[in-house]
Amino acid sequence: MSAARADLARPGVAAAAGVAGTPRSFRKVLVANRGEIAVRVCRTLQAMSLPSVAVFSDADRGAPHVRAAVEAVRIGPAAPADSYLNIAAILEAARATGADAIHPGYGFLSQSAPFVRACGEAGVTFIGPSAEAMERLGDKESSRRAAVRCGVPVIPGAEDVPDAARARAEAARIGFPVLLKAAGGGGGRGMRRVDSADALPDAFESARREAMASFGNGRIFVEKLIHPARHVEIQILGDGKDAIALGERECSLQRRYQKVIEESPSTAVTAAVRGAMERAAVALARDAGYAGAATVEFLLGPDGSFYFLEVNTRLQVEHPVTEMRFGLDLVRAQIEIAAGGRLPQPSAPRGHAIEARLNAEDPYHGYLPQSGTILLLDWPKGEGIRVDAGIAAGQTIQTHYDSLLAKIVAHGATREEARARLRTALAGLALLGVRTNQRFLLELLADDAFASGGTYTHTLESRSWPAPEGIPDEALVAAGILLFMPREAVAGERDDADRFSPWLSLGAWGRPGAAAGAAARGSAS
Amino acid sequence: MSRPLALRHEAASIDAALTLRGRSVVLDRDGRRFEATFAREGSWIDVRSGDRTERCAVARSGRGVWVALAGTTWFFEIEHREAGSRGASIAADEIRAPMTGRVVAVAAVPGAETREGDLLLTIEAMKMEFKLTAPENGSVLEVMCAPGDRVELGQLLVRLKPDSDGGAT
Numbered sequence: 001m002s003a004a005r006a007d008l009a010r011p012g013v014a015a016a017a018g019v020a021g022t023p024r025s026f027r028k029v030l031v032a033n034r035g036e037i038a039v040r041v042c043r044t045l046q047a048m049s050l051p052s053v054a055v056f057s058d059a060d061r062g063a064p065h066v067r068a069a070v071e072a073v074r075i076g077p078a079a080p081a082d083s084y085l086n087i088a089a090i091l092e093a094a095r096a097t098g099a100d101a102i103h104p105g106y107g108f109l110s111q112s113a114p115f116v117r118a119c120g121e122a123g124v125t126f127i128g129p130s131a132e133a134m135e136r137l138g139d140k141e142s143s144r145r146a147a148v149r150c151g152v153p154v155i156p157g158a159e160d161v162p163d164a165a166r167a168r169a170e171a172a173r174i175g176f177p178v179l180l181k182a183a184g185g186g187g188g189r190g191m192r193r194v195d196s197a198d199a200l201p202d203a204f205e206s207a208r209r210e211a212m213a214s215f216g217n218g219r220i221f222v223e224k225l226i227h228p229a230r231h232v233e234i235q236i237l238g239d240g241k242d243a244i245a246l247g248e249r250e251c252s253l254q255r256r257y258q259k260v261i262e263e264s265p266s267t268a269v270t271a272a273v274r275g276a277m278e279r280a281a282v283a284l285a286r287d288a289g290y291a292g293a294a295t296v297e298f299l300l301g302p303d304g305s306f307y308f309l310e311v312n313t314r315l316q317v318e319h320p321v322t323e324m325r326f327g328l329d330l331v332r333a334q335i336e337i338a339a340g341g342r343l344p345q346p347s348a349p350r351g352h353a354i355e356a357r358l359n360a361e362d363p364y365h366g367y368l369p370q371s372g373t374i375l376l377l378d379w380p381k382g383e384g385i386r387v388d389a390g391i392a393a394g395q396t397i398q399t400h401y402d403s404l405l406a407k408i409v410a411h412g413a414t415r416e417e418a419r420a421r422l423r424t425a426l427a428g429l430a431l432l433g434v435r436t437n438q439r440f441l442l443e444l445l446a447d448d449a450f451a452s453g454g455t456y457t458h459t460l461e462s463r464s465w466p467a468p469e470g471i472p473d474e475a476l477v478a479a480g481i482l483l484f485m486p487r488e489a490v491a492g493e494r495d496d497a498d499r500f501s502p503w504l505s506l507g508a509w510g511r512p513g514a515a516a517g518a519a520a521r522g523s524a525s
Numbered sequence: 526m527s528r529p530l531a532l533r534h535e536a537a538s539i540d541a542a543l544t545l546r547g548r549s550v551v552l553d554r555d556g557r558r559f560e561a562t563f564a565r566e567g568s569w570i571d572v573r574s575g576d577r578t579e580r581c582a583v584a585r586s587g588r589g590v591w592v593a594l595a596g597t598t599w600f601f602e603i604e605h606r607e608a609g610s611r612g613a614s615i616a617a618d619e620i621r622a623p624m625t626g627r628v629v630a631v632a633a634v635p636g637a638e639t640r641e642g643d644l645l646l647t648i649e650a651m652k653m654e655f656k657l658t659a660p661e662n663g664s665v666l667e668v669m670c671a672p673g674d675r676v677e678l679g680q681l682l683v684r685l686k687p688d689s690d691g692g693a694t
């Protein structure tokens with residue numbers, strides 16, 4: 001397994017070793033994001049002794065990501081369009097603080113070519129690909145053409161279908177079921193599964209409306225639906241000339257195309273499939289002259305055939321599972337590449353890593369987004385556990401932004417060990433004041449489908465996941481004690497808020513075996 | 526002394542009573558009896574029954590109590606049952622905001638006597654007004670908000686001194 005990967009990685013490393021000169025360093029880096037990813041990027045900046053600048057909207061005053069940075073600048077009202085998507089305000093914050101580089105995180109402006117160009121015009125380095133490479137790989141149609149050019153298998157389909165009648169003809173040619181997708185899209189918006197010709201016209205119009213509303217681009221393409229399929233993606237790093245691959249992540253447990261649990265390696269990927277996927281991903285990065293971190297997503301069919309889906313030209317939410325296996329800090333690699341440095345030389349991957357996304361949502365009541373004030377927060381600690389969080393006790397969670405609160409990641413020598421550690425960690429996590437999907441994550445991890453590795457992109461949505469019933473006596477006893485002896489509890493809550501420090505809970509990465517080190521430090525504090 | 530635990534979890538009313546004596550606790554629930562000992566450290570309560578110990582995290586919010594145990598979290602709403610019923614007025618001394626909103630009027634005056642049902646203050650949120658009333662007879666100890674204040678869900682607004690100190694048995 002690792003031999004195939006190493007063979008693939010070695011040419012990239014050799015080429016990178018030829019990068020001339022000492023990489024320049026940045027003076028100061030602005031993090032154009034919020035929440036857990038902004039906290040996590042600041043953590044690496046601190047480790048690299050690089051001064052950091054946070055930006056925040058009115059809704060995020062005093063938020064953990066603001067406290068994680070050395071400096072912080074208000075960029076506007078709560079609405080994303082006025083703040084975290086406000087290019088002028090972010091560039092003004094960079095100018096005012098003297099930041100000469102911007103890390104975009106994920107989401108928001110991370111895949112905006114106009115933002116990359118605006119950074120260039122302002123004389124600020126965008127930590128990520130060039131606008132041209134971003135457009136070539138970030139746009140679904142253009143990346144699909146690149147895949148065809150590079151000999152990467154793509155799902156049979158048709159691009160830029162003008163109307164429902166044409167979509168119907170193409171679907172008949174490809175064979176039902178088909179998937180309608182927005183050309184400019186992501187996150188599942190503008191996507192529709194269509195099982196028959198009769199259902200096509202309505203689905204086409206609704207996908208087009210959604211695409212137009214979400215992305216300002218109503219172009220649609222139609223493609224064959226692979227079923228049952230797994231979502232498998234390859235992490236890559238490029239330096240503009242060459243690229244290396246860092247194994248796969250399986251993210252099949254999704255709901256409405258939002259990933260819930262991710263792991264590496266995939267139980268379904270053989271050494272041969274991994275090698276072929278990695279070669280495909282590296283070929284795409286080289287073809288585009290890609291510099292920075294990217295993820296190439298594939299659908300893996302039941303027969304081991306795989307198909308190119310799309311490229312995310314940025315850091316992914318689930319990047320920690322790769323970091324924990326490879327003992328590598330991907331944010332650091334992004335920064336070094338942007339500064340003209342070399343591609344890292346990763347060690348061979350070790351063990352198994354699984355990530356669970358803790359969201360402020362109620363999975364037992366229609367996944368409604370939840371808000372409220374965090375009254376108590378206690379993160380799990382333990383061997384192989386990493387917590388990337390953007391929340392603190394006392395913080396009020398609002399619904400302006402996405403519902404991700406934290407990522408709980410477990411590493412173990414085997415999949416079973418990682419799964420057991422993650423279950424123990426999630427069972428030990430206490431967050432009071434806002435409903436989350438914590439119990440649901442535990443149910444998923446305990447489920448036979450996950451335990452056996454039989455996870456597919458439809459697994460989560462094809463079944464119902466009833467709320468656990470019954471309230472243990474102990475829970476009622478605890479409620480009663482708090483109600484009848486309230487004074488002590490008030491003091492206790494205050495202690496918990498004071499004790500919170502985002503740094504103590506973040507865990508560590510960047511070295512092989514870092515996970516165990518993080519756990520040791522966490523419990524020592 | 527057994528005290529009724531008048532709580533609601535989502536749509537279901539919980540009918541139980543709790544007896545606390547030192548570190549011992551007895552829960553009577555649906556005709557069953559659960560006996561345990563407990564140890565408390567701030568927001569953490571260890572409940573031990575036989576050789577089983579469960580560690581619970583607890584926090585009070587305006588309308589009720591949050592409890593987390595082994596990865597599951599419950600919010601128990603305090604049920605203010607009909608007048609004359611035996612289950613009224615748990616933690617009646619703290620009036621907290623039932624939602625995030627704005628205080629539009631304050632009727633409570635520190636030191637004043639209040640009777641059950643007396644208006645204490647009015648909060649507005651999403652163009653709806655909520656009137657907070659005294660859960661039982663007593664007096665106003667402290668008023669911690671003023672008209673126009675923006676208040677968060679669970680924020681302490683008024684402290685009362687009930688005439689009978691929690692003795693709804």
